[in-house]
Amino acid sequence: MSEDTAPTDFTYQPSPDQSAATPVRHPVVIIGAGPVGLAAALDLAKRGRKVVVLDDDNTVSTGSRAICWSKRALEIMDRLGVGDALVEKGVTWKKGKVFFGEEQLYAFDLLPEEGHRMPAFINLQQYHFEAFTVREVLKHPEIDLRWNNRLVGVDNKKEGVTLTLETPDGEYRLAADYMLAADGARSTTRRLLGLDFKGQIFKDRFLIADVIMKADFPTERWFWFDPPFNKGQSALLHKQPDDVWRIDLQLGWDADPEEERKPEKVIPRLKAMLGEDVEFELEWVSVYTFQCRRLEKFRHGRIFFIGDSAHQVSPFGARGANSGLQDIDNLIWKLDLVLSGKAPESLLKSYHEERAFAADENILNSTRSTDFITPKSDASRAFRDAVLDLAREHDFARKLVNSGRLSLPSTYSESGLNSPDSKGFIGQMLPGAPCADAPVTFDGKKSWLLHHLGGDFCGLYFARSDETAESLAQLRGSLAALEVPVRLVPIFPPGSDVPAGALIDSAQLMAEARYDARPGSFYMIRPDQHVTARWREADPQAIRGALNRALGKGLVAAEAEAEQEGTAA
Amino acid sequence: MSNSLKSEARLARPDDIYQVLIDAHRDLTADQSQAFNSRLVLLLANHVGDEGVIAEAVEAAGKGL
16 A cells, blocks of 8 residues: 555444443543544554544545644644654645735735744645544554444433444444543534534535646635635635645525535536636535534533534634644543543643633634625625725735634643743743744754654753753653653753753754743643743742642642632632 | 823814815715725724724724714
C-alpha cells in the first residue's frame, strides 16, 4: 500500500462482549469514529489506556465535508502520530483573496512568520483524514474499534454508563466508566438524553459542491462577494488534493434545497463560475443551512460531549472539526490522570469550563462572519455593502470585510487551572495560551519545540548563563519527584556549552522571543501544550503550587469553600 | 484612558455642516441615502477610532427609538 492512501471500507466483526451474560465494563467508550472520536481514541491509546470506539457505519465519511485543517489541529494530530501523513497528502495553503464583483479587494497571509513546523492550514477531504487516522488507530491494540455498532440506548448513572448497541447480530449492552459522545451535529447521545441544542439558524442556503477538474487556480482561499457568476450572493473556491475543488455558492433562503441538489441545476451554476469549456465531474453535492449552537453543558455526569455533538458553527472560519480536535486535546489528558487516580475528579470540570469558553469564541466569530455574508436586515445589508464599497479605496474597511475569521486556538485565559501570571512578561504566551512553535536543535539535529512539549506536564526552562550539568540535574530531579512528574525541557542559546538532552534555540532566538524569555525563565506546560504558569526563575515551591492548580486541586478547594459558605448561610 | 463623547458645540460653522449633510442626500433615492449614511458612519467611526466614544455615540443615537 502506498503511503498516501489508506483503506476506507471496513468490516463488522462481532465482539466477545456481545455474547457476555452481563454487560462488560470498559474504562472509556467513544461513540463515533469521525475525526474527533478517532483522535480521542489515539490520544487515550498513546497514554496506554484501553478504549472501545463504536461507529454506526463501516466506512469513512461520505463526501469531503470538513476540508480545512488548522495549524493547531495539525499540531495535535502530529502529537498523535498522524501529522506527517496529513500534511503530505493535503494541500498546504496560507494565502487568500477576497473579491467584490470582479475586483480583488485584498489578499491575506495567515502565517506570515517563519519558524513553525505546521502550516497555517491544509485542505484535505474528511475521508482522507479519517482513513489516515483509522490506519494509525489499527496499529494500537489498546483500541477496540467496532463498526456497525449503533447506539440505541444510554443509561447515565452516577456509578457508570450502560449503553445499548444494535449490531448486525442484534442488540447487546456495554458498561463504561466514562463515555465520550463524538457522534456529530446530529448526536444520537444528545437525543437519547433529551438535551437541548440551542442557538441560531441562519436563514440562508448554500450549495456545497466538490468537483474534480484540472485547473490552475492557485492554492489560495478565494472568496467573492457579489461575483458576476452568482449575482447578489457569495462564492468560495478552495483546492483539495486529487484535483478536487471545493465550491461554495450562496443561494439565498428562497432556494429549494431538493431542486438545487440536482445535477441539472448544479452544473449550469458551476459552468457560469468556471467557464463553459472547463471539464469537470461532480464528486459530492449538498445544500446546507448554517447553524451556530451549543449544548449548555459539555459534560453530563460520566458522559462528555466532544466535537460537533457539543457545538456547531457555520463553516466560514473552519471552526468545526478543528475545535473538535482541540476538545479531545483538552479532555484526554485530564481523563487519563483521573482514571489513574493522580488527579481529583474535579479536574474533569475544567473540560466544560475551558471548551465552552472556546466554543463561545468560535460561535461568536462564526456568527459574525455569517451575519456579514448573510445580512439579516436592510440596515445590516446597507452596512455590509458600505464596507465592501469603501474597501476598494480605504484600508480600514478591508479589516471590516468578514468572509470568515479562520480558526485559531483559544487561550484559556479565564481557566481555574491557571496560576496567576508573573509580572513583567509581554507577548502571547500567557497562562492558558497554546504554546508557540519554534525551530530548535536537539541531539545535533534540526527539530521543533512543540515536539518536545506536551504529552505530559513539562517545564520549559530557558537556561541561565551559569547553568551547569549539575544545576540542571538538580532541577530535573526535583521536577521528576513531584506527585505528577514534570518533565524538564531545558533550552540554551546557540553557541553555549549545552549538556546532552537539552534543546538549542535557533540563531534568531525565535523561542526566546516568542516566549519573552530571559535566562532562567520557566514555563509550566500542560500535557495539551497550553501554558499554565510562568516565572522569571524556577522556584520549586511555586512549581508545586502551579501543578496542584493545574491538576484541578484548586477547584476542589474552591468547591469545598463554596459548600462551607453554603452551610454557613 | 478612553475619552468620552463630546456633547458641547464643536463646529465653528454649524449651519454649513448641516447643509453639507443635507445637500449630500439631495439627489439620492431612499436606498442610496441609506448606503450613503452607512458609508459616512463607517468613515467617521474609523476616524474617531475610540471604542468607548463610538459606544457612547451609539447609545446616544438610539435614545428614544
